[in-house]
Structures are given as C-alpha cells and as structure tokens.
Amino acid sequence: MTTYILRRLIQGVVVLLAVSMICFIIFRYLGDPVLTMAGKYATQQEIEEVRRAFGLDQPTHVQYGRFIWNALHGNFGKSYVSRVPALGLILERFPATFELAFTAMLIALTLGVGLGVLVSLNPSSWPSRLVMAGSLGGISIPTFLTGVLLIMIFGVYMGILPPFGRGETVQIGFWRTGLLTADGLKHLVLPATTLAMYQLAVLLRLTRAGMREVLAEEYIKTAWAKGLPPGKVIVKHALRNVLIPVVTMAGLQFGELIAFSIVTETIFQWPGMGNLLLQSIYETDQPVIVTYIMLAAFLIITINMVVDILYAVLNPKIRYD
Amino acid sequence: MRSKMAILLVGLLTLGFLTAAQAAAETSLVVAVDTPPRMMNPHGDDSDAGLSFMANFFDGLLQRKGPDGKLVPALAERWEHPDLLTWRFYLRKGVTFHNGNPFNAEDVKFSFERLSNPEVSEFLNTGKSIDSITIIDDYTVEIKTKTPIPWFANNLHQIFIMDKESTEQRDPGDVMIHPIGTGAYKLVEWVKGSYVRMEANENYWEGAPAIKKVEVRPITESSTRFAALVSGQADIMTGVPVELFEKVKANPKVEVISRPARRSIFLALGNKPGDPWADIRVRKAMYMAINEDEIIEKVMRGHATPAAQIPDPPTIGYNPDIKRLPYDPEGARKLLKEAGYENGFEITLTGPNDRYVQDEKIAEAVAKYLAKVGIKVKLDVKPKSIFFPEVSEGSLQFYLIGWFDGTFDMGRTYFKLAHTRDDAKGYGGLNGTSYSDPKLDQMLEATADMVDPAQRKKALEELNKYAMEEKIVWIPLHYQEDLYAMQKDKGIVFQPRPDRWMVYKEIGVK
Numbered sequence: 001m002t003t004y005i006l007r008r009l010i011q012g013v014v015v016l017l018a019v020s021m022i023c024f025i026i027f028r029y030l031g032d033p034v035l036t037m038a039g040k041y042a043t044q045q046e047i048e049e050v051r052r053a054f055g056l057d058q059p060t061h062v063q064y065g066r067f068i069w070n071a072l073h074g075n076f077g078k079s080y081v082s083r084v085p086a087l088g089l090i091l092e093r094f095p096a097t098f099e100l101a102f103t104a105m106l107i108a109l110t111l112g113v114g115l116g117v118l119v120s121l122n123p124s125s126w127p128s129r130l131v132m133a134g135s136l137g138g139i140s141i142p143t144f145l146t147g148v149l150l151i152m153i154f155g156v157y158m159g160i161l162p163p164f165g166r167g168e169t170v171q172i173g174f175w176r177t178g179l180l181t182a183d184g185l186k187h188l189v190l191p192a193t194t195l196a197m198y199q200l201a202v203l204l205r206l207t208r209a210g211m212r213e214v215l216a217e218e219y220i221k222t223a224w225a226k227g228l229p230p231g232k233v234i235v236k237h238a239l240r241n242v243l244i245p246v247v248t249m250a251g252l253q254f255g256e257l258i259a260f261s262i263v264t265e266t267i268f269q270w271p272g273m274g275n276l277l278l279q280s281i282y283e284t285d286q287p288v289i290v291t292y293i294m295l296a297a298f299l300i301i302t303i304n305m306v307v308d309i310l311y312a313v314l315n316p317k318i319r320y321d
Numbered sequence: 322m323r324s325k326m327a328i329l330l331v332g333l334l335t336l337g338f339l340t341a342a343q344a345a346a347e348t349s350l351v352v353a354v355d356t357p358p359r360m361m362n363p364h365g366d367d368s369d370a371g372l373s374f375m376a377n378f379f380d381g382l383l384q385r386k387g388p389d390g391k392l393v394p395a396l397a398e399r400w401e402h403p404d405l406l407t408w409r410f411y412l413r414k415g416v417t418f419h420n421g422n423p424f425n426a427e428d429v430k431f432s433f434e435r436l437s438n439p440e441v442s443e444f445l446n447t448g449k450s451i452d453s454i455t456i457i458d459d460y461t462v463e464i465k466t467k468t469p470i471p472w473f474a475n476n477l478h479q480i481f482i483m484d485k486e487s488t489e490q491r492d493p494g495d496v497m498i499h500p501i502g503t504g505a506y507k508l509v510e511w512v513k514g515s516y517v518r519m520e521a522n523e524n525y526w527e528g529a530p531a532i533k534k535v536e537v538r539p540i541t542e543s544s545t546r547f548a549a550l551v552s553g554q555a556d557i558m559t560g561v562p563v564e565l566f567e568k569v570k571a572n573p574k575v576e577v578i579s580r581p582a583r584r585s586i587f588l589a590l591g592n593k594p595g596d597p598w599a600d601i602r603v604r605k606a607m608y609m610a611i612n613e614d615e616i617i618e619k620v621m622r623g624h625a626t627p628a629a630q631i632p633d634p635p636t637i638g639y640n641p642d643i644k645r646l647p648y649d650p651e652g653a654r655k656l657l658k659e660a661g662y663e664n665g666f667e668i669t670l671t672g673p674n675d676r677y678v679q680d681e682k683i684a685e686a687v688a689k690y691l692a693k694v695g696i697k698v699k700l701d702v703k704p705k706s707i708f709f710p711e712v713s714e715g716s717l718q719f720y721l722i723g724w725f726d727g728t729f730d731m732g733r734t735y736f737k738l739a740h741t742r743d744d745a746k747g748y749g750g751l752n753g754t755s756y757s758d759p760k761l762d763q764m765l766e767a768t769a770d771m772v773d774p775a776q777r778k779k780a781l782e783e784l785n786k787y788a789m790e791e792k793i794v795w796i797p798l799h800y801q802e803d804l805y806a807m808q809k810d811k812g813i814v815f816q817p818r819p820d821r822w823m824v825y826k827e828i829g830v831k
Binding site: 030031032035036037038039040041042043044045046047049050053054081082083084085089092093096148151152155156159162163164165166169176266267268269270271272275276279282283284 | 360365443445494513733
C-alpha cells in the first residue's frame with residue numbers, strides 16, 4: 001500500500017510538471033501580454049522596456065525554469081492584468097465556486113439517486129418513462145442553453161429569481177459565503193440547478209441501471225420472501241450495493257464541477273474561479289491561467305488518488321501491488 | 322424529504338417577493354456595465370472601461386464634462402502654454418484626498434513621475450514624453466515635454482492625481498485595490514467579479530454629487546446584463562447589444578438611449594509596391610464595391626452612421642468636405658479592368674471577433690461584396706488578444722479595426738496609424754500593413770509643432786482630405802452607436818458621454 005501511494009505521488013508530480021510545461025508553451029502563442037501592459041500609444045522602445053521589466057524578453061525555457069522555481073516557493077507570479085499575486089486572485093474566488101459546486105452536487109445526488117430508485121421500482125409506468133426521457137435531455141442539452149432558458153423563464157418572465165450574481169454575502173475570515181443570507185440562497189438556485197442538470201441525469205441513469213440489476217438478484221427475492229418491509233429491502237439491501245459506483249462517480253464529478261464550471265459561472269456572472277479563468281484568457285493573463293490550470297490539475301489528481309485509496313479501504317479484496 | 326423541499330422552495334420564493342418589494346432609495350443607483358475593472362490603480366489601465374471607474378475616485382488636472390466632452394478645469398484652475406515645450410498649471414486650493422491629506426504640487430509631480438514606471442503604469446508614452454516637472458510653489462507646477470506635443474493638455478483628463486504620502490507608504494498590492502483620490506466618490510467595497518460599491522464624497526470640491534450610493538455590477542454576458550435590467554436589478558445598463566435592441570425598446574418599463582459613438586470602424590489596406598492594391602484604381606474599386614448602407618441596415622441593424630473618414634466631427638482634423646465614394650460595383654469592375662486585374666486577385670482580410678460591435682459579421686459582409694467584383698478574400702478573424710499583436714508587427718495586408726482618439730486631436734492618431742513605421746522615433750506603431758507615403762509623412766511631421774488652433778485645424782483637415790481622397794489610406798465604414806438602457810420611472814437624469822465613461826457625479830435625479 002505504501003509503495004502504491006508513493007508511486008501515485010510521484011506520478012502526480014510528473015503529471016503536474018507536464019501540465020505546467022504544456023500550459024507554458026501553449027500560452028506563449030495566445031497573444032502578447034506586453035502590448036496591453038505598455039498602453040495604446042506606447043512606442044516600440046517603450047514596449048521593449050516593459051518586456052524587460054517583466055522578464056518576458058528571456059527565452060521560454062529560462063522563463064519556465066524561473067516559474068517552477070518560484071512555484072516551489074509558493075510564488076506563482078503576479079497577474080499582468082491586475083498586478084497582484086495570481087494565486088491570491090484565484091483563491092479569493094474559491095469560496096464562490098465551491099459553494100456553487102457543492103450545492104449543485106447536493107441537488108444532483110439527492111434528486112439523482114432518489115429519482116433513480118423510484119424509476120427502477122416501476123420502470124414501465126408513464127411517470128418513470130417521463131423522468132427517463134427528461135434525463136436524456138439533461139445529458140444532451142448544453143449547459144449554456146439550460147442557463148439562458150432558466151434565466152428567461154424565472155428571471156425575466158416570472159421575475160421570481162435573480163438572474164445573475166451572488167447576492168448578499170457574509171465574510172467569515174477568508175471565506176465569503178452566500179449560504180447564510182436569504183438573498184444569497186436565492187441567487188444560488190438558478191446557477192446551481194443549471195450546473196446540476198447534467199450530473200443529475202448521469203447519476204439518475206447510473207442508479208437506475210444498478211438498481212434494476214440488483215433488484216433481480218436472488219438475495220433481494222429472498223428478502224421480499226422473508227416479508228421484510230419495502231423500505232428496508234430497497235434502501236438497506238438494494239441501494240447500498242448500488243451506491244459504491246454512484247459515490248465514486250459523484251466524487252469525480254465534484255472535482256470537475258469545481259475546476260470547470262466556467263460556462264455556468266459566465267452565464268450567471270457568478271464571481272467564481274471559472275469566470276476569472278475565462279476573463280484571464282481573453283486578456284492573455286498568463287500567470288493566472290497557468291496557476292489556475294495547475295491548481296485544477298492538482299485538485300483532480302488529489303481526488304483521484306483519494307478515491308483509489310478509498311477503494312482499497314472499502315473493499316479489502318482490492319489489492320494494489 | 323420531498324415535502325421539506327417544497328416548503329423550502331416556497332419559503333425561498335416568498336423571501337424573493339419580500340426583498341423585491343423593498344424599493345431602492347432614490348439617491349442610490351445600480352449600474353450593470355459590460356467590462357469589469359482590472360484594478361484600482363488609476364495609471365495601470367489606459368482603456369476607457371478602466372478609466373470609467375477611476376474617473377469617479379480620482380480627478381485629473383483637467384476634466385471632460387458632459388455629453389459634448391468639453392475640456393474644463395478640475396484640479397488645475399487654469400493653465401498656460403508659454404512656449405512649445407512648457408505647460409504651467411495653477412492648482413486648486415483647499416482640495417483634500419479621501420484620507421484627509423491636502424492636495425498640492427507634490428502630488429502632481431509624484432503622479433506624473435509615476436507614469437513612466439512600467440510596473441504600475443500603462444501611460445508610459447505620456448510619462449516618457451515629459452522632460453521635467455518643476456514645483457514653482459505649493460500650487461503651481463510646470464511641466465516641460467521633450468518634444469512639442471500640441472495635444473498634451475487634451476489628454477490630461479485621463480491622467481489622474483494620486484496622494485503622494487499614502488501611495489508611497491502603502492504596500493504596492495494595496496495601492497492596486499484601494500483607490501485614494503480626490504474624486505466625487507469613495508470606494509466602499511470592491512468584491513472582484515461581483516460589484517464595486519461607492520459612496521458620495523460629501524466634501525467634493527465641486528459640491529457633493531446628487532447620487533449618494535452607487536453599485537456597479539460588471540456583467541460581461543450581454544443577455545444576462547439585459548436580464549438584470551428587465552428584472553429590475555439594475556437601473557442603468559451599458560452596452561445594449563444591437564441584436565437585443567428592439568427587444569429592449571419594446572419593454573414598457575425601460576427607456577433606451579442611443580448616441581453616436583466616437584469610434585469609427587474602417588479597413589486598413591497596405592500599399593507594398595507590387596501588390597495589386599498599391600494601385601489607387603484598385604483601392605478605389607475596393608472602396609466602391611462595399612455596400613456600406615446595407616452593412617448598416619443588415620449587420621448593424623441601423624445602429625451606425627456611414628463614415629467618410631476616421632476622426633469624428635468634434636475631433637480637430639475632421640473635414641466635412643470629405644465624401645464617401647458611392648457604392649458602385651459596375652464602376653469598381655471597370656476600374657479593376659483598367660488596372661489590369663479583370664480576373665481579380667487574392668487578399669487576406671484580418672480582423673478581431675471580440676472587440677467591436679458585430680466585427681466578425683462586418684468582415685464577412687466585406688468579403689462577400691469584394692467577391693462580387695472578382696476579388697477573392699481570405700477571411701482571417703481571430704480574438705483581439707492575437708489580432709492586435711499582429712497589427713503592431715505590421716505585416717498584414719488588409720484588416721478591420723476601429724479607432725477614436727481621447728485627445729480630440731487627429732495628430733496623434735495619424736502618427737500612430739498612418740506614418741511610415743519608424744521604431745526609433747516611435748511612429749507607425751499600429752500601422753499594421755506598414756503603409757507608407759512620403760508626402761503624408763511630410764505633411765504630418767509639419768503639424769508636430771503647430772500649436773495655433775486655427776493653423777493646426779487647417780493643416781490637419783488638408784492632411785485628412787489628402788489621405789482619404791487622393792490616397793485612400795483606409796476604406797472607412799461607419800461610426801458605431803453607443804446604446805444604453807435604463808429604468809423609466811426611477812427619475813434618473815442621464816446623458817451618456819462621448820467616451821463611454823460612466824461618471825456618476827454627472828447623473829442627476831428628478
């Protein structure tokens with residue numbers, strides 16, 4: 001086990017290095033940040049002076065080496081656009097993204113698993129068919145369309161839910177939360193629903209498939225035959241066995257929701273990390289982009305590793321050698 | 322579980338109605354703008370979107386006021402221009418910064434010197450053009466420029482004055498996020514990505530502004546910004562997209578304001594010897610082949626006016642005698658035949674797709690019109706972050722770009738966009754096709770030390786006519802229109818400025 005974890009750690013570091021290098025090379029070609037930094041009316045000489053001041057005149061490998069060295073010391077460089085440390089800029093946005101992803105995951109898990117179970121019990125009834133058809137929609141309708149539709153219906157025509165932003169927030173230490181005010185919760189409904197839609201559909205279909213398989217097993221028939229109450233049969237005996245893949249899936253999805261809720265955040269003007277990333281790409285703010293992608297890679301690698309290790313803990317039959 | 326969800330949902334909805342019912346106080350304003358602020362350092366962002374925020378927290382020595390953008394005194398009560406290189410400013414007395422520090426000549430010297438530090442300034446060009454700044458007494462400052470700059474004063478509404486003491490004492494990171502100026506508003510809170518809240522500076526030297534509280538919400542996505550206005554969450558919206566204009570106009574609660582924008586959209590065309598388009602007949606043919614009226618009607622949905630030149634009417638150098646060449650595809654074909662390009666030629670049209678109103682669609686339309694007279698246009702449309710570096714490299718053939726000059730003087734624009742590229746002198750930095758015409762250069766250089774307004778106006782008008790009619794340096798398309806929308810019954814008195822800045826001390830309440 002220890003060797004396995006160690007090996008995974010080394011792999012993780014290699015992946016991070018590769019990601020950072022690819023980012024660094026790709027974003028060389030994304031545009032020249034120096035032009036904006038020198039101002040509209042700067043002359044060529046002034047542009048070159050800015051390039052030197054920010055060390056951008058040096059060859060790529062030197063810049064990359066310096067970036068890695070600084071990153072090892074926890075310094076990811078300053079944003080070209082706002083001229084403050086990039087990592088701070090991103091972490092400042094983390095609570096907003098986390099709360100959005102968390103709420104979306106909560107919606108997806110409760111509704112996805114709940115509906116999945118209900119549907120599996122009575123697969124041929126028309127409400128079940130309706131839910132299944134709806135879940136296909138959830139998988140295939142792109143997020144931006146769901147978002148714009150929800151804004152149009154609930155924000156503009158009915159006017160009952162705010163269409164954008166985070167609303168009133170409360171600052172607790174470094175964490176700015178919108179979960180403690182009514183206004184903040186109201187603002188969360190539409191974006192969280194939009195973000196949850198796809199995940200909900202996936203979890204629903206996963207739960208349904210698993211449940212239908214398990215419900216046909218002999219031991220469930222035995223349980224029914226013993227005369228156990230339905231709740232016990234369904235939840236304790238059937239659902240529990242279905243949950244392992246569902247929870248794994250949910251864990252992986254959660255990492256992705258945090259790292260890549262860009263579309264939803266942009267539509268709802270949600271002040272999270274995804275919004276910042278998109279804006280940074282538009283403005284060629286290389287330090288922020290690279291730091292963000294490194295952070296996202298780190299997050300996903302960590303979650304993957306935790307899930308792998310949890311497998312071994314949950315099911316002792318699984319061995320990693 | 323489900324019934325609990327239902328109760329929660331009903332509860333949330335009721336809360337929604339309650340908060341919506343609390344009408345905002347009359348003297349507060351929520352504004353949905355299209356671009357977020359990058360920082361709160363007044364010299365670090367030279368875009369109009371950034372300066373629009375800064376103009377509320379800071380003052381310049383001079384300012385531009387109201388819908389016509391007239392240059393009037395601000396922190397300087399008056400100014401003199403004793404010789405070609407010298408500008409003397411007499412400063413206003415009794416002005417204090419938001420932190421209580423008095424404003425004096427030291428702050429002016431400090432702020433202008435800060436312009437040439439690349440770490441904190443995007444006004445390097447202005448900073449480097451200054452030779453010396455002399456404090457004559459506490460309220461008199463003399464600035465000498467290295468070369469004569471006729472438009473120096475015209476630019477001073479963009480150069481904001483910072484407090485020397487607190488800027489030097491504070492951590493550089495703090496200077497980037499906390500503005501301390503003399504402006505009509507003080508920053509209350511900036512939550513990045515969410516809002517900028519400001520409150521009136523009751524001690525403002527012009528008198529306290531009418532609107533006491535302003536919340537600016539940057540919403541980049543235009544349909545969301547529209548939803549914010551229609552749902553009543555914002556009082557004013559900037560940057561109404563042309564495709565939503567009719568919808569906004571049809572809404573009874575909303576009033577739409579449009580004003581001609583200063584920015585003109587045009588096509589820059591190179592003249593490298595040997596290229597077909599170096600021939601003036603070909604340039605004329607390309608001009609005449611483009612149906613600008615149809616572009617305005619179909620692509621801009623009527624929200625643009627045809628342009629015959631680059632500067633807009635209030636700019637020094639605008640020449641009312643310059644007329645557009647008529648739309649005449651037959652004539653264009655004839656001219657091409659005369660020039661020996663009966664079978665056309667191939668040219669690449671480059672342009673941004675995220676910078677100007679409908680930029681990509683305009684480029685597509687141009688390509689189609691030119692195809693009709695036999696010119697094969699290869700479209701190369703890309704994000705502005707890639708497009709602009711290509712323009713500054715100067716190796717494009719033909720591209721779409723927009724421009725207006727904050728100084729209301731055409732001289733600087735022409736040096737930047739049309740003068741033969743000369744890195745040593747800093748000319749032609751955005752002459753993206755490396756266009757070159759010795760006579761134009763000569764006429765332009767002759768205006769460099771021309772300060773007398775009448776003489777300067779005449780020279781620039783002649784130059785402009787020469788460039789647009791005899792040389793067709795550019796093919797002009799149209800002037801954009803700035804579109805705003807606001808709540809009708811809030812009693813807001815709002816007249817948009819020519820530079821699109823949102824200056825809240827200029828907004829009143831009925």
